[in-house]
Amino acid sequence: MRVFSGIQPSGNLHLGNYLGAIVNFVKLQNTKQCIYCVVDLHSITVWQDPENLKRNIHEITAGFIASGLDPSKSIIFNQSSVQEHAELSWLLNCVARVGWLNRMTQFKEKAGKNKEKMSVGLYTYPILMAADILAYKATHVPVGDDQKQHIELARDIAQKFNIDFHDRILEITNEEEFFVLPEPQITGPVTRVMSLRDGQKKMSSSELSDMTRINLLDNADQISNKIKKAKTDSAPIPEKMSEINNRYELMNLLSIYAGIVGQSHEEVLNVFSGKQFSYLKDNLTELLVQNICPIGNEMKKIINEKEYLEKTLKEGAEKARVIAIPVLAETKKIIGLA
């Protein structure tokens, strides 16, 4: 079993990244071989200020470490340092079908009406993501709910390659299949953290208003202010989950609470049913300040340790390449290129 996942260095590591992904990354590192990547090649599919990109790569790396990832247990590196990702991505471009990419909802959401003006990279992005995973023959991919479709695409690409080249794979490797079909791991009480201003939109680093998200680097005042101003409704907090229905903002606040304390929604609802929203908000603020601020403070320290960060990423890339180089070499041989 091998775990692979990645996070884009596009600024503002937020609570969605933390609860949807990083918490699970940390849990998995004690029992599995884990590879966690700062996916810088993905981030440049939309404009990134070159002056900030390096800092953002360091920010994610510091966020990983401050959240509990241990570079001696997990392989931590940045994508552009391992050239095998980009090369495998091209090979997989020739396996994936245009119709498959046209179904990707994230591209449609991100591009909106400006499809023609988007970079080609944003369109083919899920193929690079498949290459990230398949280069390591990863079996498990811990992600938030929004990445499910991309992992299904990676499975489709792996399967098509295995079928298209079946005879060559058998001849060269003595196996029936070459690529492993990766399993998405979308677990925990909160797999999709929503915006604090709109419970039907996901919390995102690309949202213009900072009030929509809790960043891991926010201080106690910022957290308190954002939770205070988070959208709610005027009905009382009910007793049963079945009574929450379309109250998306309430559901989001309860989910965040549940995610941090590691309890079920029902357990959290028991604490807050019949209480005022201000009571829920005060408690949630306290919980976030206790749990997120220490991570943010640690991140701030580590971000300044540039040599340590560079060394960690370089060593991680060396370890990653030990796995990715032979996978790419075999892929080329199977295709008939090597």
Ligand code: TYM
């Ligand atoms: P990215 O950088 O947008 O997000 C990183 C991780 O955080 C999760 N996430 C969320 N989870 C819950 N609620 C939210 N509001 C929320 N926002 C983000 C994402 O699901 C993700 O797990 N394409 C990926 C990065 C990637 C990748 C990979 C992941 C590139 N190659 C290979 C896995 C395997 C992305 O843009 O994630």
